Amino acid sequence: MQNLYLPYQMRIEKIVEESPEKDLKTFELSFLDSQDAVDCKYLPGQFAEVSILGIGEAPFGIASAPCETGLVRFSVKKAGLFTENLHQAEVGDIIGLRGPLGNSWPLEKLKGKDIVIIGGGFAFTTLRSMIRFIIEPKNRKDFGQVDIVYGNRNPGQMLYKEELEEWLTRKDLNLHLTIDKPAEGWQNYVGFVPQITEQVIKPSHNAVSLVCGPPIMIKYTLPVLEKLGLNPERIYTSLEMKMKCGIGMCGRCNIGSKYVCKDGPVFSVAELEKLPSEY
């Protein structure tokens, strides 16, 4: 058995500067050892610990989808010591990956259902993984209608701009992009995510919703979804916490008796309602 703390070695293949503020980058990584690519099987919604030798390790949601074989993608906002260092990395640098960790979006419960995806800001990563998973030809028949609302403060902050352009033209999903305030040349919606959600989403009786974004967006979006007829059992979100081990041992990422790293990061709103609001 491989030691739990030993990371896969990854080469940075591509770095995409995602926002004009230059505080958001997407890193595309490949496995140095081909066997690792086979062993590292993940599902949309899972996360991994990314490491830089001599600096440390931090958890990030996996933004790529399992069908994109051989590569793993993360989008990282510059915020603290580790992310500052990661942002200085260059193509060709070798970093570590430990994972996949945590549960995933509830794939079994999503099968055969209409999917409502609500995302905001740079928390769109694992939602992007889920969407990419759904539209993979061999998976698409497993899901019903797919409606997406993705909002940002301004157009420049949209993650994965090229891909979003392509998704806007697709017939097998309905993508609604929105920004907070009008901007020159912006052809899509203007308004906050909860507002646009209320306007464009008409969930069917069997719809399930996946929500990920800044806390303020989540706070105002959940009542909208409930008003639209989605009960807390049918709304899922993904949480973030400071983590170290990622495997339920180091003791810091708990909310009540649940560890976000091992029991989460994905929880239904019904599950969260039973936990103390300490997150």
Place this chain on the structure above:
Amino acid sequence: MAKYLLTKKDLLIWLKKLQQEYEVLAPVKEKKVYNFGHWDGKSLPDKSYQNTLKPPKDLFFPQHEILLKYKKVKGQRPIIKAADLPEEKRVIFGIRPCDAKSLSLLDKVFLGEEYQDPFYQARRLNTLIISLVCREPKESCFCTQPFSVEGSDIVLFELNDKYLVEPISEKGKNCFPSASYCEADFHIIDKIKEIKINTYEEIASADLTEKLDLIFDSPIWKELQEKCINCGVCSFLCPTCHCFDITDNQQGSKVRNWDSCMFSGFTKQASGHNPRPSGTERLRQRVMHKFKYFPDKYGVVACVGCGRCVEKCPVNLDIRQVLLQIKNGGEKLECRM
């Protein structure tokens, strides 16, 4: 289970024999306190030994431990290796039943169904636990099962000048040459009951867990924490506290160090957000983790009643009083000791 009667001399001979194969650790007096150290091969703990200052957890989960070693080579892929697993075969002799039980609680964390910590696992597999039942409790003790065999491979009872030995686990049975000794008769086994052990009313009972469910938002936590200085000594001396940090050092190692939920940095995120921003939330976390979250997860409270936190708290914040106060619905009650 069968029990065997050994004289002090028999016991010494048996331990000496074990010492040929194992590193035998026993309570060793350093100045005024006992801690586990290399057994001198001749002395046995006397009446002054009540318990070790430090719990035995560091023998399995050291305060500082190297997990990985790495070497960066310019222009090449780095070399990363897991630290070697500990191989030393050890006997821990004279551990108290409460501390032996704490190991079975740590097992739940480090040897889970899904993930097993390889370093902890290797040490647990290589170590034989011979516990020694207390003759009498310390003032700060509040264990409820002084004869608990949980976590022990072999249990010893001190009877005046003799020792009653009870092998518990398979590992224990294999290491004890039972054929060489007489099985103890009922008359002698009855004598165990004469050991002066006062057990205390179960402080951490099921109704406490239920109560904790209801008081997450109670003002009691703020009141309790006014005394607490968040020094973390309770968690470092607790045999079941297992929280840790992982960092890279500048000498090419990824290391694990004990950490504590009492510290503000424990949950502080890079954005500056902290889900447990003040002492109130941190004290609540520690109590809740032991008496609510751990039982929810593993079906047992994460406290063995060893009393170290009671004894060493610099502001005399007594966990027994905290629990009684919670149990009695917030009224401040004097502890019954």
